[in-house]
Amino acid sequence: MDRNQATGIMLILLLLFVYFQFFAPNPQPKQVMKDTGGAKSTQTSRDTTGRQAIVTDSLRNDTVVNEQLQRTYGDFAAAASGQDQEVVLENKDIRVTFGTRGGRIKEVLLKNYKTYDQKPLILLDEQTNELSLTLPTNSGNIAIQDLFFTTNSSSTQVSEGDSSTITFRLALSPTQTIEQTYSLRGSGFELGYDLKLNGMNNLVGNTPAQFYWLNNLKRLELDMEQSRITSTINYYTTNGNFEQVTEASKSEEEEIVEVPLQWVSLKQKFFLSAIIGNTTTFTNSIFRTSVDEADSNTVKTLEAAMSIPIADLKNGKGNFSYYFGPNDSRVVEGVTEGFKENVYFGWPVVRVINRYMIVPLFHFLENFFTNYGLIILILVLIVRVILLPLNYKSYISLAKTKVLQPEIQAIKDKYGDDMTKVQQEQMKLYGQVGVNPLSGCIPVLLQMPFLLAMFSLFPNLIELRQKEFLWSTDLSTYDSILNLPFTIPFYGSHVSLFTILMTISSVAYAYFNNQVSTIQGPMKSLQYVMPVMFMFILNNLPSGLTYYYFVANVVSIAQQVIIRRFVDEDKIKALLEENKLKNKDKKKSKFQQRLEDALKNAEEAKRKK
Structure with a gap:
């Protein structure tokens, strides 16, 4: 063997050594593999606790594996x-x-x-x-x-x-x-x-x-x-x-x-x-x-x-x-x-309103309009027209109370801190002029289910999902005109323009109500505070809901302005004076008598205490 042959053999051995040491594939041991859920053949076993092991095809004929399958699956192996x-x-x-x-x-x-x-x-x-x-x-x-x-x-x-x-x-x-x-x-x-x-x-x-x-x-x-x-x-x-x-x-x-x-x-x-x-x-x-x-x-x-x-x-x-x-x-x-x-429409009373009134009306409007912002606007108009008689009655009741305010104030000045006597005299005055002090509250309470109905409806109305309107890209979720780099507690990390508009319109509506209301003191201020509080609550709710409330407030303000033009406070005052003369010697109603008795009993209990 000459030098060239020896050198060649040495080089070949060196190459083989390097190949097997660094590049040759390692033999794969038989192992359990995770199922990928694809089309590759696998062999599966599950113990009674639900843990799953999958064995490759090459082990199917393995006696140990077959025995394991037989033990685990028995007749189903x-x-x-x-x-x-x-x-x-x-x-x-x-x-x-x-x-x-x-x-x-x-x-x-x-x-x-x-x-x-x-x-x-x-x-x-x-x-x-x-x-x-x-x-x-x-x-x-x-x-x-x-x-x-x-x-x-x-x-x-x-x-x-x-x-x-x-x-x-x-x-x-x-x-x-x-x-x-x-x-x-x-x-x-x-x-x-x-x-x-x-x-x-x-x-x-x-x-x-x-x-x-x-x-x-x-x-x-x-x-x-x-x-x-x-x-x-x-x-x-x-x-x-x-x-x-x-x-x-x-x-x-x-x-x-x-x-x-x-x-x-x-x-x-x-x-x-x-x-x-x-x-x-x-x-x-x-x-x-x-x-x-x-x-x-x-x-x-x-x-x-x-x-x-x-x-x-x-x-x-x-x-x-x-x-x-x-x-x-x-x-x-x-x-x-x-x-x-499965579709949540609110509490029982609210559910009836939504399921049998609002939702059918909404679906009816879908037959004629494809713009869901317009559908909501029309829905507001229809609901406000239905509630107009209640609004009118509530406004008249407030107007009557406002006309009586000077006489009520005179009673308060006369009896001072004797609240029982003040209340008795007020009830007597209301009976003489034919005014029910609760008549202004009842229309408002009757409207509450409709207000709550919308609160339950819009977050669950799939029809609004991914429907665009103005700047809102999806009426089923919040609209955002500004994403904040931080989170404000109870508010969120975005600014909803519909929520802001709803808040402004709510404050404006409270202002118009206060023009006829006799509420004084902290309660009057609370009417302006509540819309701001709701701004935090509603900022993360669907833009379809806040848009509805915004439009409803605007329509309600318009109704107040129109009703005010048709209501003459002088005529109301004259009517109350006329009722006072008619009812001067009239016996007290059972309701008035029960109310007075309740006040007297309360005062007596307070005095004994």
């Missing part, structure tokens, strides 16, 4: 491995993606809606949502989401007026099968779901199946704070009672419900995900809600754990339906009994 494939079912409103692993819902897309930043509105996905149904088997509790199903169905676009189904089937033998069938009509947001356990009596026990739903609500709206305090779990009992977990709470809430339930919905401000028992019920339910304020992408975490009678699944009564869609009163009305209660 053969179905614990397979290939996850996706199938899509969609109509003009909704797109649902399913996976053959578990025959589960992987993703729900609402086609006609966008998120606040104009991205596709995906209501559910694998990263934020988990749906699980656990069966009691001879080998222990087994979640069917761990098992692989087969399907002969293909992705389908359902035409209007038509319907389509997708069936996922798991066959342990020709007579022992689990079938999951999903159905979708050509329009709408309801997804039918049938679960059948065929020939499973010897493999599945008699204890209830366990349904579990975890949803980390995705951020869909601009205002995270309002989204969090309007998201919760609603449920409806078979006795016809609508209930919910505390909605506005941001701390962890847990509620245990023992009565049977017909449906459960996971509500997020303007959208719902719900499961409905059509031929069965949910029992022994546990609901939890919690908020991680450090997480700016998750609105709220909602958890629902419920039992389903296993006999219903064995006897072909496992008929359910899902609802994935908007919390729109026109849409949810016909879903199932009590489902319309």
Whole structure:
């Protein structure tokens, strides 16, 4: 071997050493891998506590792994491995993606809606949502989401007026099968779901199946704070009672419900995900809600754990339906009994006004106008015209009290600190002139339900979502003309122009009221302070609401000006003098007598004390 050959061999050995030392791929050990949810083949096992491990294809034939699967899944071990494939079912409103692993819902897309930043509105996905149904088997509790199903169905676009189904089937033998069938009509947001356990009596026990739903609500709206305090779990009992977990709470809430339930919905401000028992019920339910304020992408975490009678699944009564869609009163009305209660319209009296008066009127106006700012303006005009008789009566009552003010002041000067005597003489004067001191309050109280109705309506009216008007880009959330680099306590970090206009108009309305009111002292000043306080409260509420109140104040001021032109205080004074002469010898009414007796008794009790 000459020198050149030796040198060449040495160089080759050196290159091989460098390659294997630094560049050669390391042999990969057999290991457990996390499921990515894609189409790659995986082998799955889940212990009874719900922890999941996924084993690669290369280990499928490994004796140890097969024994482990047999121990974990027993008769269902053969179905614990397979290939996850996706199938899509969609109509003009909704797109649902399913996976053959578990025959589960992987993703729900609402086609006609966008998120606040104009991205596709995906209501559910694998990263934020988990749906699980656990069966009691001879080998222990087994979640069917761990098992692989087969399907002969293909992705389908359902035409209007038509319907389509997708069936996922798991066959342990020709007579022992689990079938999951999903159905979708050509329009709408309801997804039918049938679960059948065929020939499973010897493999599945008699204890209830366990349904579990975890949803980390995705951020869909601009205002995270309002989204969090309007998201919760609603449920409806078979006795016809609508209930919910505390909605506005941001701390962890847990509620245990023992009565049977017909449906459960996971509500997020303007959208719902719900499961409905059509031929069965949910029992022994546990609901939890919690908020991680450090997480700016998750609105709220909602958890629902419920039992389903296993006999219903064995006897072909496992008929359910899902609802994935908007919390729109026109849409949810016909879903199932009590489902319309998901749309919050306020307390009972307020709810009646909203549901049967304001909302139908709003929808009627939608047939003629596409500008929602104009619809709100017309709504204000109609409501103020309806309330005009009450406003007029309230103004006349205040005018009468103002005319009597000199005589009332004379009574106060005469009796000084003897408040009982002052009140008695005032009541006597009111009786003589035919004035009811409460007549000015009653019209105001009758208007309050309408005021509160709007306060409950606008934050929950999905029709305003992402509707622009003037400088507001979304009437369902606050408008901002200036974003502050800091946060003002109780106010926020932005300046709402509609809220400022509402405050100014409220102060102006208070000024016009004080021109006819007899209120003096701190109470008079309070009428100017209250609008400023409401400015802090309403700054973060929907611009549609503050715009409504602003327009309502302007219209109310205009009504006051018009009414004042038609009211002659001299004529009112003459009428009161005439009533005084007529009622000079008139007996006191029962109300006046009871009121005087109450005053005397109060004075007597005070004197004895």
